[in-house]
Amino acid sequence: MEIRKNENKMMKKTEDAFARLRNFTPSQLHTIDSFVRKRMVDMVIAAAFILLALVFAERPKVILYERPSTSPKSAVPATSAVVTPVPEGNKSVSGPSDFTSDEFRIQDKDVSKLCGAIKADHYKLGAINAPPNSVEWLNAVLQVGDLFDKITDEKPDLVLTAWIRKLKEQTEDGRTKPFKGLKDDEQKKIKRLNRLIVELAYPKEAPVSRSLEVRNIFELDGNYAPPPELIIIPEKPYNLIAVLAGKEKRAIMRDYTGRVVSLKIGDKMIDESVVTDIDRLSVTAKKGKKKKEYRIFEVKKKK
Numbered sequence: 001m002e003i004r005k006n007e008n009k010m011m012k013k014t015e016d017a018f019a020r021l022r023n024f025t026p027s028q029l030h031t032i033d034s035f036v037r038k039r040m041v042d043m044v045i046a047a048a049f050i051l052l053a054l055v056f057a058e059r060p061k062v063i064l065y066e067r068p069s070t071s072p073k074s075a076v077p078a079t080s081a082v083v084t085p086v087p088e089g090n091k092s093v094s095g096p097s098d099f100t101s102d103e104f105r106i107q108d109k110d111v112s113k114l115c116g117a118i119k120a121d122h123y124k125l126g127a128i129n130a131p132p133n134s135v136e137w138l139n140a141v142l143q144v145g146d147l148f149d150k151i152t153d154e155k156p157d158l159v160l161t162a163w164i165r166k167l168k169e170q171t172e173d174g175r176t177k178p179f180k181g182l183k184d185d186e187q188k189k190i191k192r193l194n195r196l197i198v199e200l201a202y203p204k205e206a207p208v209s210r211s212l213e214v215r216n217i218f219e220l221d222g223n224y225a226p227p228p229e230l231i232i233i234p235e236k237p238y239n240l241i242a243v244l245a246g247k248e249k250r251a252i253m254r255d256y257t258g259r260v261v262s263l264k265i266g267d268k269m270i271d272e273s274v275v276t277d278i279d280r281l282s283v284t285a286k287k288g289k290k291k292k293e294y295r296i297f298e299v300k301k302k303k
Contacts, residue, residue: 097191099138103207114205123150145179147194167193240294249278
């Protein structure tokens, strides 16, 4: 009985709906039809995109690991694989000082060229158990405890940075001992020192480490500037830009770092020279018995 009542209600609602449709004008029916068709097209397009997304979407990779069998029948024979032991002398101690293939690729350097340059200097490096001309070979070389001493003995003209000198002091004892017997902190310092001295000795072949731990961009005194003793000042560290005439003549000069300064007679220059004369187009400076003349227009005379 209840079902019969529900069916009657549905029929009445359907009849009412058709009755309302009969009351619509043709233009209203056309509008409704257009709206329904447009929405149907939009729904079909959306469904197509969803289907394509599901088809071409990258599915997560599921890796199934088999539980190792404990049965004697499935055991792998001892002769089926050969395990090559890593020699203790070149045990891998990876860290920020290590060379990486990305460093060579990004900085457009060649691993084999750096390896060749080091070999060409005939250092007594001992047995290096790593593939020749490889990043692994270079990282094994960084574990040679006295590599710093070998390179500086071969190249005594290298100008050591303050950071290298500090590492040299910190590793004085460790560089005389076998590398594998040192503590982790001592090994890291020696590798850091060796990496920096290789970069300094072979600037054309060696990539520059981008690790802040290796480079230590902050100097030991907390400043960014290099220590004064490492600054190489050119023979003529200034260019004369202009001369200001007045009660007190002043020379406007740009030093080799790009800094513009104003100097008067008696002022000391960056190379310890003292300004002795300021002319209309030139400035004369004197350091001991040596004189330097700066001119606004430096013209070389033809011989």
